[in-house]
Amino acid sequence: xxxxxxxxxxDFIARGGEMGERIRNFDWESTPLGRRExxxxxxxxxxxxxxxxxxxxxxxxxxxxxxxxxxxxxxxxGLKHPKKSLGVPGYECWSEIWGVLKPLVDMPFNxxxxxxxxxxxxxxHRNGFDEETHFFIAYSPIPDETSDSGIGGVLATVNExxxxxxxxxxxxxxxxxxxxxxxxxxxxxVYEKVCLALRRNDKDFTFACLYKVSQDGKFGQLVxxxxxxxxxxxxxxNFKIDPNDPDPAISNISKxxxxxxxxxxxxxxxxxxxxxxxxxxxQIIFVPVKHSNKKFAxxxxxx
Numbered sequence: 001x002x003x004x005x006x007x008x009x010x011d012f013i014a015r016g017g018e019m020g021e022r023i024r025n026f027d028w029e030s031t032p033l034g035r036r037e038x039x040x041x042x043x044x045x046x047x048x049x050x051x052x053x054x055x056x057x058x059x060x061x062x063x064x065x066x067x068x069x070x071x072x073x074x075x076x077x078g079l080k081h082p083k084k085s086l087g088v089p090g091y092e093c094w095s096e097i098w099g100v101l102k103p104l105v106d107m108p109f110n111x112x113x114x115x116x117x118x119x120x121x122x123x124x125h126r127n128g129f130d131e132e133t134h135f136f137i138a139y140s141p142i143p144d145e146t147s148d149s150g151i152g153g154v155l156a157t158v159n160e161x162x163x164x165x166x167x168x169x170x171x172x173x174x175x176x177x178x179x180x181x182x183x184x185x186x187x188x189x190v191y192e193k194v195c196l197a198l199r200r201n202d203k204d205f206t207f208a209c210l211y212k213v214s215q216d217g218k219f220g221q222l223v224x225x226x227x228x229x230x231x232x233x234x235x236x237x238n239f240k241i242d243p244n245d246p247d248p249a250i251s252n253i254s255k256x257x258x259x260x261x262x263x264x265x266x267x268x269x270x271x272x273x274x275x276x277x278x279x280x281x282x283q284i285i286f287v288p289v290k291h292s293n294k295k296f297a298x299x300x301x302x303x
Contacts, residue, residue: 013044016051017071022082023047031087032064042144042152050155059142060105061153065090076160078126096130097122108141109154115139119161130279132203134165166204173201188212191224191299198303199226206275207233208303210289213257217241217296220257234268235302256286257297 013020013036029035033043043061047068050057056073060066067090069076077085077093084093090105091098100122104115116138124133136159144152180193191210198205209232211220222230222237230237234249243254249268256263263286272280288297 013047013051016048018074019069019071019086020051022086023051023068026087028087031066032062033066033087040144040146040152042142042146046142046153046155056158056160058156058158059153060090060109060156061142065105065109065154067093073158076126076158078124079128080126094124096125104137104139105154105156108139109151111141111149111151114141119165132162132166133160134162135160169201169204173197173204176200188223195224195226202275203277205303206277206281207231207273208301209233209235211235211253211300211302213241213297213299217257217294220253220300223299233272233302234270253286253300253302256288257300260288260290260295260297262287 013023016023033039036044039047043059046059050059050068050070053070054072056070056076058067058069058073058076061068067085067088069086074081080093090101094101100120104117107113107115116136118136120135120137122133122135123130125131138157140155140157141151142153142155143150146152176197177194180197181190184190184193191212195208195210198208205226207226209225209230210223212223213220218241220239220241222232222235225231225233235253236250239250239253241254241257243251243258245251245254248265252263252265264283265286267280267282267284272284274280285301285303287301287303289299289301291298
């Protein structure tokens with residue numbers, strides 16, 4: 001049997017960018033993987049292949065699914081990198097979505113076929129808030145001669161497609177907006193058709209209301225919402241525009257109208273619809289409908 005020397009143990013991760021350095025300097029003795037000198041040939045080879053790859057790759061190793069990954073994977077865990085993602089069990093790093101991931105990892109690890117999905121929706125908490133993400137994933141078993149089952153871990157190849165999915169959804173919403181508003185005969189009918197189009201996209205618009213601003217810019221009136229009936233969600237159906245109003249909801253929408261600019265604020269007290277999601281939005285946005293001949297907004301979208 002070839003004697004394992006200090007040189008060939010360390011050479012297998014001699015490169016690999018940031019993650020090569022982090023893996024070299026990590027205290028693996030504090031994990032189930034143990035000292036790098038004890039790592040199997042299969043694990044060392046797979047780590048070397050992973051670090052040299054430009055695709056985002058993650059290794060879940062052993063029964064605890066201890067994590068190792070390459071530079072291309074760094075953006076995936078976000079602020080969890082590196083302390084809460086490198087060298088920790090998968091269920092600890094991804095506790096918020098482990099119920100979804102575990103069966104997909106277990107399948108190849110326990111001798112089943114590789115698993116894959118071309119668009120898996122995951123609500124992750126990687127940047128301090130719950131975030132909609134979409135990924136292409138492929139999970140493959142890693143053979144290992146030292147394992148009783150013959151499989152030492154699972155190689156995850158991932159590609160985040162969140163931006164692409166959200167962009168496609170935006171384009172689809174714009175297409176419906178154009179189609180719906182094409183036959184409108186009056187201004188109010190345009191607003192109603194806009195809300196009908198937004199109602200189709202309950203992932204980005206859990207609710208939406210359109211307020212029309214009076215000609216003198218002193219009052220706002222609800223003209224349409226994504227509900228069958230005109231529901232204002234924390235705002236009155238009619239209100240006087242006053243940026244100094246003690247009611248934060250009125251003062252915020254008034255500021256957006258007067259300043260003719262988009263404004264983001266905390267959601268008002270009370271229940272807001274969650275749309276396609278299990279939880280209601282924590283923030284709301286006011287988007288002005290601008291008019292070339294007015295300094296203030298012609299109408300305002302509240303969503």
